[in-house]
Amino acid sequence: MPRKTFIVVLLxxxxxxxxxxxAEEIKIGVLYPLTGGxxxxxxxxxxxxxxxxxxxxxxxxxxxxxMAKNGGIKSLxxxxxxxxxxDHQGNPQLGADLAKKLIQDDxxxxxxxAYHSAVTKTVASVxxxxxxPMINDSxxxxxxxxEGLKWFWRTTPHDTTxxxxxxxxxxxxxxxxxxxxxxxxxxxxxxxxxxxxxxxxGSNVDAAIKELGxxxxxxxxxxxxxxxxxxxxxxxxxxxxxxxxxxxxxAGYGADAILMIKTLKSMKAKPKVIWGQDAGFESPEFVSTxxxxxxxxxxxxxxxxRVGEVKKVSKQxxxxxxxxxxxxxxxxxxxxxxxxxxxxxxxxxxxxxxPEAIQKAANEIKIDPSELIVPWKGIKFATTGSDIGQNExxxxxxxxxxxxxxxxxxxxxxxPFDLATAGMIYPxxxx
Amino acid sequence: xxxxxxxxxxxxxxxxxRRATMEDSLTQIAKAVVSGLMMGMVxxxxxxxxxxxxxxxxxxxxxxxxxxxxxxxxxxxxxxxxHVDPLFGLPVAAVVGFxxxxxxxxxLVRFLLRGPMVAQLxxxxxxxxxxxxxxxxxxxxxxxGLHQGILVGxxxxxxxxxxxxxxxxxxxxLSLAAFAATWWLMNRTKMGKALTATALDAQAARYxxxxxxxMNALAWGLGGGTVGVAGAxxxxxxxxxxxxxxxxxxIAFTTVALGGFGSIPGAAVAGLIVGLMINVAPIWDALSTxxxxxxxxxxxxxxxxxxxxxxxxFLITVFKPRGLFGWKY
Numbered sequence: 001m002p003r004k005t006f007i008v009v010l011l012x013x014x015x016x017x018x019x020x021x022x023a024e025e026i027k028i029g030v031l032y033p034l035t036g037g038x039x040x041x042x043x044x045x046x047x048x049x050x051x052x053x054x055x056x057x058x059x060x061x062x063x064x065x066x067m068a069k070n071g072g073i074k075s076l077x078x079x080x081x082x083x084x085x086x087d088h089q090g091n092p093q094l095g096a097d098l099a100k101k102l103i104q105d106d107x108x109x110x111x112x113x114a115y116h117s118a119v120t121k122t123v124a125s126v127x128x129x130x131x132x133p134m135i136n137d138s139x140x141x142x143x144x145x146x147e148g149l150k151w152f153w154r155t156t157p158h159d160t161t162x163x164x165x166x167x168x169x170x171x172x173x174x175x176x177x178x179x180x181x182x183x184x185x186x187x188x189x190x191x192x193x194x195x196x197x198x199x200x201x202g203s204n205v206d207a208a209i210k211e212l213g214x215x216x217x218x219x220x221x222x223x224x225x226x227x228x229x230x231x232x233x234x235x236x237x238x239x240x241x242x243x244x245x246x247x248x249x250x251a252g253y254g255a256d257a258i259l260m261i262k263t264l265k266s267m268k269a270k271p272k273v274i275w276g277q278d279a280g281f282e283s284p285e286f287v288s289t290x291x292x293x294x295x296x297x298x299x300x301x302x303x304x305x306r307v308g309e310v311k312k313v314s315k316q317x318x319x320x321x322x323x324x325x326x327x328x329x330x331x332x333x334x335x336x337x338x339x340x341x342x343x344x345x346x347x348x349x350x351x352x353x354x355p356e357a358i359q360k361a362a363n364e365i366k367i368d369p370s371e372l373i374v375p376w377k378g379i380k381f382a383t384t385g386s387d388i389g390q391n392e393x394x395x396x397x398x399x400x401x402x403x404x405x406x407x408x409x410x411x412x413x414x415x416p417f418d419l420a421t422a423g424m425i426y427p428x429x430x431x
Numbered sequence: 432x433x434x435x436x437x438x439x440x441x442x443x444x445x446x447x448x449r450r451a452t453m454e455d456s457l458t459q460i461a462k463a464v465v466s467g468l469m470m471g472m473v474x475x476x477x478x479x480x481x482x483x484x485x486x487x488x489x490x491x492x493x494x495x496x497x498x499x500x501x502x503x504x505x506x507x508x509x510x511x512x513x514h515v516d517p518l519f520g521l522p523v524a525a526v527v528g529f530x531x532x533x534x535x536x537x538x539l540v541r542f543l544l545r546g547p548m549v550a551q552l553x554x555x556x557x558x559x560x561x562x563x564x565x566x567x568x569x570x571x572x573x574x575x576g577l578h579q580g581i582l583v584g585x586x587x588x589x590x591x592x593x594x595x596x597x598x599x600x601x602x603x604x605l606s607l608a609a610f611a612a613t614w615w616l617m618n619r620t621k622m623g624k625a626l627t628a629t630a631l632d633a634q635a636a637r638y639x640x641x642x643x644x645x646m647n648a649l650a651w652g653l654g655g656g657t658v659g660v661a662g663a664x665x666x667x668x669x670x671x672x673x674x675x676x677x678x679x680x681x682i683a684f685t686t687v688a689l690g691g692f693g694s695i696p697g698a699a700v701a702g703l704i705v706g707l708m709i710n711v712a713p714i715w716d717a718l719s720t721x722x723x724x725x726x727x728x729x730x731x732x733x734x735x736x737x738x739x740x741x742x743x744x745f746l747i748t749v750f751k752p753r754g755l756f757g758w759k760y
Contacts, residue, residue, distance in 0.1 A: 035571060035572035035573055036572050036573065036574075037573075037574055039572070039573045089572060193730075195730075198734060222716070222730045223730060224712075224730030224731065224733040224734070225733065225734050226733055226734070227734075227737075229674075232470070232668070232669055234466050234470075234596070234599075235463065235466065235467075235709060235710045235712055235713050235733065235736060236712075236713075236730070236733050238459065238462055238463055238466065238710075238713040239712060239713045239716045239730045239733065240730070242455070242459045242713070242716060242717060242720070255574045255576065255670055258576070259576070259670065262578075262584060265584060266584050266585070266586045266594070266596045266598075267586065267594050267596075268586065268588070268594060289576075289578055290578075
């Protein structure tokens with residue numbers, strides 16, 4: 001009957017039209033800590049990811065990046081990317097629940113996040129169970145890529161790389177390799193002490209510091225773990241200062257990193273070098289709260305606005321970010337930008353939103369260093385070995401807070417030695 | 432000499448005489464003890480309100496930590512909102528805490544008293560959840576700390592390098608004053624006698640013409656006021672967020688159990704003991720270095736710093752439920 005046929009045709013057309021419409025928007029579930037102790041970092045991360053999506057979805061002639069020329073994912077008919085952002089509050093259980101919700105209710109194509117390594121761990125296991133691809137932009141616990149996950153890729157270098165950089169840097173300091181500092185007597189830098197927060201991330205940093213420091217004799221004499229959420233650190237700082245340390249090494253998230261420096265100051269600590277493992281030591285809040293007290297503190301990072309002086313594309317993106325948020329890109333926002341960018345390139349290569357196609361593309365992709373705002377050698381994920389899913393081409397920086405002539409605190413690069421943008425302040429002036 | 436900084440030597444890699452190490456260790460211990468005592472006075476003040484309420488009414492106030500959290504926000508908001516020193520937040524927090532205590536009594540606890548014991552437990556537990564979530568709604572989850580003020584971040588050195596942080600010294604001193612005032616109120620005034628009478632035997636007190644209803648309300652007011660002051664003192668050096676109360680509720684329960692439920696001097700002494708317990712790790716670090724003990728050295732105990740407190744709570748409730756100074760249980 002013509003009428004029945006008509007209805008059947010109509011239904012068929014509708015059935016076909018729904019996936020076609022869905023392809024115009026590719027949803028990616030994003031998990032960041034937008035409230036809680038690391039809220040400031042969470043907002044940085046979100047802003048970085050949103051800027052990457054803005055550049056991918058619209059043609060931006062003034063950005064020298066392949067994704068800025070396409071106005072969407074070309075291989076998917078110009079489909080736009082939409083981020084579905086959720087706040088996990090730094091809570092691993094909540095992170096896992098939100099990941100399930102994103103997968104089941106929001107039907108996201110893949111996941112991005114989650115900053116806290118402990119949260120990334122639970123989210124990654126949800127992704128693995130559901131067979132949904134996840135790109136991790138900003139968690140640095142080495143253990144995350146040791147489990148042989150099939151649906152997990154990490155763009156940022158991890159703490160083994162970063163911690164190794166630290167000891168190469170400290171050795172360099174004793175050998176006169178650091179710009180602006182004559183060779184330092186090693187005794188001045190010893191003993192080293194360390195304090196790390198005690199979740200997945202901090203305890204892995206603690207292990208890495210102990211392990212990698214041995215060769216150079218910088219392994220800490222006092223190394224302690226503390227709860228980032230119970231923030232009175234005076235008893236911890238007392239133990240740290242007991243052996244009169246020359247080098248103090250820290251891994252802390254947001255509020256606890258600030259509290260650590262405040263406590264050091266009130267306890268009149270006089271180390272020669274203070275090093276932070278990124279995260280809390282790199283957040284804009286760290287600088288804005290502590291002001292001049294941060295001068296001389298060094299932190300590992302993956303980005304400094306100074307990178308823009310040697311990389312044009314970094315400056316272009318940093319200018320856009322600054323226009324949007326009023327701040328320079330930080331290690332957090334530069335990495336979430338890069339992680340989101342990796343998602344765009346993977347989708348472009350896959351030409352499909354099917355998990356298997358994305359998995360294949362992620363395993364095969366190679367992104368050229370000229371595309372990136374971070375000073376890495378590119379992005380290529382390991383598919384064999386003991387670090388499956390890890391970007392093999394990432395590298396770290398070590399920066400030092402220095403007050404410029406304009407009175408603004410900038411992170412000057414002091415490592416790698418050949419990229420140094422300023423002479424290092426040594427020893428740290430103290431309080 | 433072998434390479435002293437080669438990384439394989441004993442923990443103290445520098446050649447110091449044993450005597451110097453010992454002096455160092457003693458200084459470290461003194462430092463840890465002083466800092467523990469200063470914190471302990473504040474812990475005592477936090478617990479004071481809990482013990483007053485328990486002493487007078489036999490009610491365990493689970494929302495006590497939330498009262499503290501509100502006191503902390505009072506101090507914080509007074510300082511940042513009016514751009515004055517955080518110390519001006521003290522009277523504000525005291526008044527707000529007192530009124531909050533009264534409001535809780537007249538609005539909730541009065542009705543709970545008619546029900547069974549379980550209703551009282553659940554009632555104050557519900558109050559805890561309510562206050563915490565209201566704070567979450569109003570203030571957000573982010574921790575806020577004070578970074579400016581006459582005392583914030585200042586410290587001075589006494590003797591051979593014992594560092595006294597001004598914020599903690601002030602907190603300790605003011606909490607001593609608050610203790611003295613409360614003790615005077617309870618033992619030297621008619622009102623205090625009426626409170627004690629209510630605590631001892633409410634029915635008999637009522638027959639003697641003591642307005643026990645008012646006394647109950649007063650106990651809640653005093654409880655709220657003292658913990659409010661403790662909060663405003665704490666916020667000078669302890670960041671506040673809506674969940675901060677939980678830790679302090681646990682500490683306050685331990686303090687009250689240790690000192691004896693209902694005892695004011697007990698709360699003070701027990702507070703000091705709890706303060707020392709939290710500093711076990713640095714004391715042990717110094718002691719083990721001094722005595723050359725290798726076990727658990729180098730800051731490993733710090734992870735467990737609150738575990739000692741909880742362990743003490745467990746042991747006391749099992750072995751000495753009256754506590755050190757308890758007269759009522």
